Amino acid sequence: MYNFDVAIYSDDPINICDSLESLSQDINEIGxxxxxxxxxxxxxxxxxxxxxxxxxWGVWNELDGKLGDHEDKLFQKQKTTLKKFSKxxxxxxxxxxxxxxxxxxxxxxxxxxxxxxxxIYNEIFLKPMSIFKSILSEESEKILINAMFWENLGIxxxxxxxxxxxxSIEIVKKCLNEYEHLLTPDYASKGISILHRIMGKRTIDxxxxxxxNILYEEPQIEIDEFEEIHKINYYNFIKELYSAKExxxxxxxxxxxxxxxxxxxxxxxxxxSEENMYTIQNNPISKDKFIxxxxxxxxxxxxxxxxxxxxELIEGQxxxxxxxxxxxxxxxxxxxxxxxxxxxxxxxxxSDFFFEDQELQQWIYYPxxxxxxPKHMN
Numbered sequence: 001m002y003n004f005d006v007a008i009y010s011d012d013p014i015n016i017c018d019s020l021e022s023l024s025q026d027i028n029e030i031g032x033x034x035x036x037x038x039x040x041x042x043x044x045x046x047x048x049x050x051x052x053x054x055x056x057w058g059v060w061n062e063l064d065g066k067l068g069d070h071e072d073k074l075f076q077k078q079k080t081t082l083k084k085f086s087k088x089x090x091x092x093x094x095x096x097x098x099x100x101x102x103x104x105x106x107x108x109x110x111x112x113x114x115x116x117x118x119x120i121y122n123e124i125f126l127k128p129m130s131i132f133k134s135i136l137s138e139e140s141e142k143i144l145i146n147a148m149f150w151e152n153l154g155i156x157x158x159x160x161x162x163x164x165x166x167x168s169i170e171i172v173k174k175c176l177n178e179y180e181h182l183l184t185p186d187y188a189s190k191g192i193s194i195l196h197r198i199m200g201k202r203t204i205d206x207x208x209x210x211x212x213n214i215l216y217e218e219p220q221i222e223i224d225e226f227e228e229i230h231k232i233n234y235y236n237f238i239k240e241l242y243s244a245k246e247x248x249x250x251x252x253x254x255x256x257x258x259x260x261x262x263x264x265x266x267x268x269x270x271x272x273s274e275e276n277m278y279t280i281q282n283n284p285i286s287k288d289k290f291i292x293x294x295x296x297x298x299x300x301x302x303x304x305x306x307x308x309x310x311x312e313l314i315e316g317q318x319x320x321x322x323x324x325x326x327x328x329x330x331x332x333x334x335x336x337x338x339x340x341x342x343x344x345x346x347x348x349x350x351s352d353f354f355f356e357d358q359e360l361q362q363w364i365y366y367p368x369x370x371x372x373x374p375k376h377m378n
Contacts, residue, residue: 001133002090002091003134004090004091004094004134004135005091006095006135009022011102011103011190023096023099026095026096026099027051030092030093031052034047034048034089035048041084043080043084047059047062047093051097054113056098056119057123059093060097063081063085063090063131064077064081064131064132065077065078067122067127071129074128074129078130094132102117111166114158114198115155115166115168117144117147117148117151117194118152120144121144121148125141142182143187145182145183146187147187147190147191148175149176149191150187150194150195151198152166152168152171152172153172154195154199155168156168156222156223156225157220173226176226176233176237180237185240185243185247185250188241188248188250189249221258221261222261224261224265224268231262234261234262235259238259241258253298253300253301255298256299257301259291260300263285263304270325285325286325292329296330302331305335306336306337306338306341307338307342309326310339310343313339313340313343
């Protein structure tokens with residue numbers, strides 16, 4: 001077995017275009033290098049095709065065998081690979097696949113392009129034997145587990161809405177439970193960058209779908225299928241991120257977005273107030289000091305709470321259970337303002353109850369900027 005040197009291109013948003021260009025050049029170079037041999041060798045032909053289409057997992061399957069294959073089959077596949085390819089060729093191909101997995105090519109649509117680090121972990125760490133085992137270390141395992149958490153956090157909703165099984169929910173739960181000691185704020189800046197790229201790619205895909213008469217929705221993180229222990233661990237991890245935000249250079253609005261699925265769960269309990277009165281009285285978001293702090297600092301979190309409030313306002317409930325809770329929160333006028341903006345922007349229809357309340361109509365049609373409009377927007 002060889003010891004391979006790994007060279008990973010920067011995935012910083014400032015440098016990612018240059019990195020993708022370098023990756024494209026690497027693919028062209030190895031393609032030319034292998035082209036003549038591919039005419040007589042189906043395995044090499046498949047590798048070149050997979051490299052061209054950024055199917056890094058397909059390249060590993062051809063070189064290293066598939067995860068789940070019998071050990072004898074893996075051994076024969078790897079023995080063939082080591083005979084056909086030099087160390088230099090394998091090192092080049094390895095680095096191309098690692099960079100492809102890391103850079104998440106925006107033009108690719110396969111779900112596996114969202115979860116490159118997860119596939120690396122499965123194909124190299126979990127495979128009983130791999131010709132690429134030399135790249136593994138305790139540090140690389142820690143990096144991959146952190147990356148797995150952020151990648152799968154970004155695609156859980158896809159799994160839920162499409163009824164396709166990617167195991168993302170279980171992977172996030174495992175990271176929050178079994179691998180909790182390995183999750184670290186030190187990786188958060190990189191992790192949030194991964195999440196932004198996944199959400200950005202999903203936004204593009206969703207908008208393309210909306211052009212085909214399918215309602216466009218902003219991608220969301222959802223934790224409603226978590227057990228209580230996972231929700232608590234998720235909440236505690238976000239608190240860790242907030243404590244490290246200065247040191248790690250994290251944006252409080254990113255932390256606010258991460259807290260949205262947790263606060264949304266709490267608000268759904270409020271919406272079911274008759275069934276959950278004990279929970280609301282004993283664990284309301286208005287009494288949680290950390291949540292109050294993030295609401296005060298994060299406009300993104302306030303906007304999401306406003307999204308929940310809008311339904312009460314549409315139904316004419318000025319004193320509904322959500323409004324009562326919001327009245328106890330910091331910057332409540334900001335939240336009310338954004339709820340009204342949601343209603344007007346989306347031109348949502350009002351119920352008959354709305355038209356019976358003159359005060360609420362006055363809020364919608366004649367908003368008082370000095371009262372409702374957030375100060376920073378004046």
